[in-house]
Amino acid sequence: xxxxxxxxxxxxxxxxxxxxxxxxxxxxxxxxxxxxxxxxxxxxxxxxxxxxxxxxxxxxxxxxxxxxxxxxxxxxxxxxxxxxxxxxxxxxxxxxxxxxxxxxxxxxxxxxxxxxxxxxxxxxxxxxxxxxxxxxxxxxxxxxxxxxxxxxxxxxxxxxxxxxxxxxxxxxxxxxxxxxxxxxxxxxxxxxxxxxxxxxxxxxxxxxxxxxxxxxxxxxxxxxxxxxxxxxxxxxxxxxxxxxxxxxxxxxxxxxxxxxxxxxxxxxxxxxxxxxxxxxxxxxxxxxxxxxxxxxxxxxxxxxxxxxxxxxxxxxxxxxxxxxxxxxxxxxxxxxxxxxxxxxxxxxxxxxxxxxxxxxxxxxxxxxxxxxxxxxxxxxxxxxxxxxxxxxxxxxxxxxxxxxxxxxxxxxx
Numbered sequence: 001x002x003x004x005x006x007x008x009x010x011x012x013x014x015x016x017x018x019x020x021x022x023x024x025x026x027x028x029x030x031x032x033x034x035x036x037x038x039x040x041x042x043x044x045x046x047x048x049x050x051x052x053x054x055x056x057x058x059x060x061x062x063x064x065x066x067x068x069x070x071x072x073x074x075x076x077x078x079x080x081x082x083x084x085x086x087x088x089x090x091x092x093x094x095x096x097x098x099x100x101x102x103x104x105x106x107x108x109x110x111x112x113x114x115x116x117x118x119x120x121x122x123x124x125x126x127x128x129x130x131x132x133x134x135x136x137x138x139x140x141x142x143x144x145x146x147x148x149x150x151x152x153x154x155x156x157x158x159x160x161x162x163x164x165x166x167x168x169x170x171x172x173x174x175x176x177x178x179x180x181x182x183x184x185x186x187x188x189x190x191x192x193x194x195x196x197x198x199x200x201x202x203x204x205x206x207x208x209x210x211x212x213x214x215x216x217x218x219x220x221x222x223x224x225x226x227x228x229x230x231x232x233x234x235x236x237x238x239x240x241x242x243x244x245x246x247x248x249x250x251x252x253x254x255x256x257x258x259x260x261x262x263x264x265x266x267x268x269x270x271x272x273x274x275x276x277x278x279x280x281x282x283x284x285x286x287x288x289x290x291x292x293x294x295x296x297x298x299x300x301x302x303x304x305x306x307x308x309x310x311x312x313x314x315x316x317x318x319x320x321x322x323x324x325x326x327x328x329x330x331x332x333x334x335x336x337x338x339x340x341x342x343x344x345x346x347x348x349x350x351x352x353x354x355x356x357x358x359x360x361x362x363x364x365x366x367x368x369x370x371x372x373x374x375x376x377x378x379x380x381x382x383x384x385x386x387x388x389x390x391x392x393x394x395x396x397x398x399x400x401x402x403x404x405x406x407x408x409x410x411x412x413x
Contacts, residue, residue, distance in 0.1 A: 247274025
């Protein structure tokens with residue numbers, strides 16, 4: 001009797017080829033698991049391709065709520081952007097996919113799980129590390145890195161076995177999408193000098209062609225989580241989908257970057273993330289009102305560490321728990337509203353207010369109702385600069401050096 005294997009199945013080229021390959025080359029009974037993170041607009045077509053590829057079953061799990069509540073929003077509260085740009089949509093989905101693969105393997109008494117991630121990418125690392133952490137007894141088969149098919153060969157393999165696919169040799173993009181964003185790679189994008197072709201952008205309008213009239217949206221947050229739009233409370237999925245559609249119509253959320261992959265290579269990636277761009281920008285703006293300077297500085301450090309951890313596939317780790325503990329604690333007063341304007345690819349913060357705002361107009365104003373004691377500034381300035389003054393006169397300027405060259409190791413003639 002053949003061993004059972006659970007294949008993480010998206011319905012795309014790589015996993016459709018993987019399904020057939022696991023049967024023909026490894027002799028497995030393949031059960032496909034399709035996990036809906038907001039990326040499945042045509043479930044029936046995905047199921048059809050799984051059946052065409054010989055799967056014994058194709059199960060679908062709606063995981064959109066869990067994806068947002070347990071993965072996306074914690075990362076958003078941390079303001080996590082990999083290398084300052086990528087909102088980590090694909091990376092955030094992998095630890096949830098890994099958990100659900102393990103759950104299905106236990107349910108069906110499978111000995112193995114499989115995915116179609118390329119051996120040159122990050123997703124293989126994210127999935128394998130998460131699965132090994134949650135279920136070290138399960139065997140993992142990475143079909144794409146083991147069969148080593150090129151994209152052209154994979155397209156030919158699918159056609160040979162009667163599997164309907166979207167990719168063609170003329171348009172060989174590899175894509176991934178979920179509620180938080182969409183990623184595109186391969187094809188003409190592999191030359192970072194070339195402008196992305198217009199057919200790459202499916203979620204976002206060309207800024208020049210976006211509506212001439214801007215749209216203004218008020219986003220309500222409670223403890224750092226978005227809960228309402230224009231005063232109307234919404235469920236998490238509905239809210240994110242609405243902002244994604246609205247932002248996309250106005251050309252918001254395009255990212256074109258060369259990023260450093262975990263496996264050691266640089267890769268040109270194109271992302272569309274309207275909702276993520278809007279929410280992270282608005283959230284950071286609200287934190288300006290509710291967090292102290294020290295908290296903001298610490299949050300900036302955590303944002304980078306959090307983004308690296310997610311990108312590098314270490315979601316299920318003690319380090320993550322510790323980062324999340326500080327992040328969650330910092331959000332206790334991040335409750336309020338942020339008003340944003342979307343216009344031709346530009347996102348502008350128009351206003352913000354918070355229940356527990358640290359902003360005091362009475363202290364900040366230069367008007368007659370100013371309550372700031374300006375006479376106290378002189379003593380503060382003296383103490384604030386004291387240590388720098390002592391060091392400068394004893395170590396840095398004691399040879400009558402020109403202060404112009406203080407920041408330069410050598411003088412230039």
